[in-house]
Amino acid sequence: MFEKSTWIRLPRNVVVGHGVRDEVLDVIDDLHLQGRPLFVTSPTPREVAADPIAADFEAAGIEPAIVTIEKATFEAVEQVIEVAEAEDVSYLVGIGGGKAIDIAKLASHHLEMGFLSVPTAASHDGIVSNRGSVPDGDSRHSVAAEPPLAVVADTGILAEAPWELTTAGCADIISNYTAVMDWRLAQRLKDVEYSEYAAALSEMTAEILVDNADLIRPGLEESAWIVTKALMSSGVAMSIAGSSRPASGAEHLFSHQLDRLAPEAALHGHQVGVGSILTAYLHQGEDGIWWDIRDALSSIDAPTTADDLGIDDETVIEALTTCHEIRDRYTILGDGMNERAARDVATKTGVIE
Numbered sequence: 455m456f457e458k459s460t461w462i463r464l465p466r467n468v469v470v471g472h473g474v475r476d477e478v479l480d481v482i483d484d485l486h487l488q489g490r491p492l493f494v495t496s497p498t499p500r501e502v503a504a505d506p507i508a509a510d511f512e513a514a515g516i517e518p519a520i521v522t523i524e525k526a527t528f529e530a531v532e533q534v535i536e537v538a539e540a541e542d543v544s545y546l547v548g549i550g551g552g553k554a555i556d557i558a559k560l561a562s563h564h565l566e567m568g569f570l571s572v573p574t575a576a577s578h579d580g581i582v583s584n585r586g587s588v589p590d591g592d593s594r595h596s597v598a599a600e601p602p603l604a605v606v607a608d609t610g611i612l613a614e615a616p617w618e619l620t621t622a623g624c625a626d627i628i629s630n631y632t633a634v635m636d637w638r639l640a641q642r643l644k645d646v647e648y649s650e651y652a653a654a655l656s657e658m659t660a661e662i663l664v665d666n667a668d669l670i671r672p673g674l675e676e677s678a679w680i681v682t683k684a685l686m687s688s689g690v691a692m693s694i695a696g697s698s699r700p701a702s703g704a705e706h707l708f709s710h711q712l713d714r715l716a717p718e719a720a721l722h723g724h725q726v727g728v729g730s731i732l733t734a735y736l737h738q739g740e741d742g743i744w745w746d747i748r749d750a751l752s753s754i755d756a757p758t759t760a761d762d763l764g765i766d767d768e769t770v771i772e773a774l775t776t777c778h779e780i781r782d783r784y785t786i787l788g789d790g791m792n793e794r795a796a797r798d799v800a801t802k803t804g805v806i807e
């Protein structure tokens with residue numbers, strides 16, 4: 455008997471375009487959300503978007519509570535939950551980069567409240583996804599959560615954000631190539647659950663982005679549009695899969711370990727991009743796709759070396775040899791690389807000197 459079943463949870467409204475920041479209240483109406491919201495944001499996104507959106511709410515007679523977080527930690531999730539309970543709010547709005555959105559996502563899941571995702575940077579593909587990514591001691595959890603009820607992505611704001619945030623989003627998408635290779639490998643070797651639809655969507659998203667790399671240039675709102683659509687599509691792939699597997703393989707383990715060894719040194723997307731060069735080489739060797747990944751990253755000004763990341767070579771080697779321990783996720787790294795092998799791949803790909 456066939457007894458398989460699945461829930462694919464996706465946002466109801468996805469609003470993307472110039473000036474849509476002004477449409478948050480319309481989206482709230484459309485979703486029939488009542489009561490007071492809690493805005494979860496971080497310092498710069500607060501100025502750029504949260505305060506102006508709060509002013510719109512106040513003009514409509516609704517006074518939002520606002521909490522500003524600095525880091526994506528479980529303590530920050532607790533803090534948001536406490537404020538939500540104390541302020542008697544009915545739904546949450548995550549306004550900012552990946553960290554603010556992840557914290558809002560996880561807190562709303564715990565509170566059993568809906569949330570809206572209002573990205574201020576096209577820097578990561580968690581804008582739409584149903585996962586929250588949070589470091590915890592020596593490990594990194596990809597926590598199941600609810601996807602946003604709606605996404606409001608204002609391409610005017612995204613295009614004005616620092617250019618490196620957009621190139622980080624591109625690199626997070628380009629890394630889908632190796633994430634899917636790892637997923638297929640894990641399916642073959644460990645029989646992990648695999649979705650051909652999610653894998654194909656994830657790969658296609660990376661391909662479309664790379665094919666349009668010429669149109670991705672600083673200050674161009676069309677670039678923000680192209681990158682944001684790719685980030686959404688990648689997030690949908692994660693929701694279809696019910697896991698971050700389509701967008702997170704060994705290159706993400708490498709990045710998560712760098713976050714521990716060299717905190718705040720580089721952006722998530724930039725780290726996974728460099729990780730993807732390394733793991734593509736591990737999958738396919740000298741003549742493989744790693745050249746294309748490196749060229750694609752370089753064509754959009756994303757880092758391709760440890761030096762570009764502002765991380766020293768030895769830290770890269772340490773991350774490569776230890777990152778398989780971060781999470782129980784089978785990848786090309788298997789049970790870990792030894793130091794000589796790590797040095798070899800990092801040197802041959804030009805990631806270290």
Ligand SMILES: NC(=O)C1=CN([C@@H]2O[C@H](COP(=O)(O)OP(=O)(O)OC[C@H]3O[C@@H](n4cnc5c(N)ncnc54)[C@H](O)[C@@H]3O)[C@@H](O)[C@H]2O)C=CC1
Pocket residue numbers: 496497498499502526550551552553554556574575577578579580581583584585586587588611612614615616619622626692698721722723
């Ligand atoms: N849940 C998921 O499926 C996913 C989660 N992530 C997580 O997202 C995080 C990475 O996201 P990022 O956005 O790179 O980091 P982030 O949230 O720390 O943002 C990077 C910086 O950009 C600033 N910023 C945001 N918008 C800005 C604007 N318009 N102008 C000026 N500065 C602005 C932020 O305040 C922050 O200082 C990581 O924690 C990663 O694990 C990444 C991908 C998927």
Ligand SMILES: O=C(CO)COP(=O)(O)O
Pocket residue numbers: 579580585586587588594595596626698701702706707
């Ligand atoms: O960053 C992600 C996809 O781009 C997902 O993060 P995790 O590796 O924490 O699942």
Ligand SMILES: [Zn+2]
Pocket residue numbers: 578579626701702706722723726
């Ligand atoms: Zn990522």
